[in-house]
Amino acid sequence: MPELAEVEYFRRRWNPGVGRKVKKAFLNPKARIGRDVEIKAMTKALVGAKLIESLAAAKQMAFRFTHGAWLGVHLGMTGRLEAGDAAREPTPYDHFKLTMSGGKELIFVDPRQFGRVLFWQGVGVPPWWSKIPPAILSPEFTIGTVEVFLRRRARAPIKSVLLMQERFPGIGNWMADEVLWRAGFHPKAKAGDFGPKSLRKLHATLRAVCADALKVIGKDWSDPPESWLFNHRWKDGGNCPRSKQPLIREVVGGRTTCWSPLRQVLGAERR
């Protein structure tokens, strides 16, 4: 589930903890989400610290505490953040929980555990935060950087390239399909075949989809409009909301990919 906008949504779900002190920190030692942290050190640093603010970038979240403590959360495939109190019914996958002052609980639930927790303490910003590439909506995300990146991945299908976080932070499977569908590019088009005109279109559409997704999903998880591919892509038999013709679903670059064969034609967009 969690791509750019969903991550922003989940970041806010821990807002009830902002300004509160950590009373208790629990990380299930058997849970895979903790594979990158030293539990004892993290627990010791977090207990007594106050949650100052939270940040979201790409598919990553950071929760900043006093004493220079940073908690990182990546939701993986099935992770989610919840907030509640002692009355909340626990799930079998509450692998990480902060009990805050006032009895608020901040929980990281993740059945499949492809997600992860990161921890860092010191002066400044943790490396796993500062090395996140420039956001697609930032001025640093230029057509030039996209062009260089696509040239280097010239023989890979564009769908796979859009999923590479080192250049397209926050783009996941559904957003990549949404971008290609809106812009009219076939997912199997080779990255190296994108000329200046196509690059401009790709760049603009990436920005538009990110902005729209944050507007619709980042706020309150309202359902995306029927005019998006999003609502039609999940199961076989869906129709393209523009052409009304059947959509195709097929694995491209190892990921289920959905596109409109009428609007996204191989080899059509060159130059």
Add this chain to the structure above:
DNA sequence: ATTCTTGTTGCATC
């Protein structure tokens, strides 16, 4: 019962 999955990584191969 079987197949699928909105993510990433590590390794094999090109």
Add this chain to the structure above:
DNA sequence: AGATGCAACAAGAA
């Protein structure tokens, strides 16, 4: 050396 492809991770859902 760098790019590309794919199994593996774990468990619910269809």
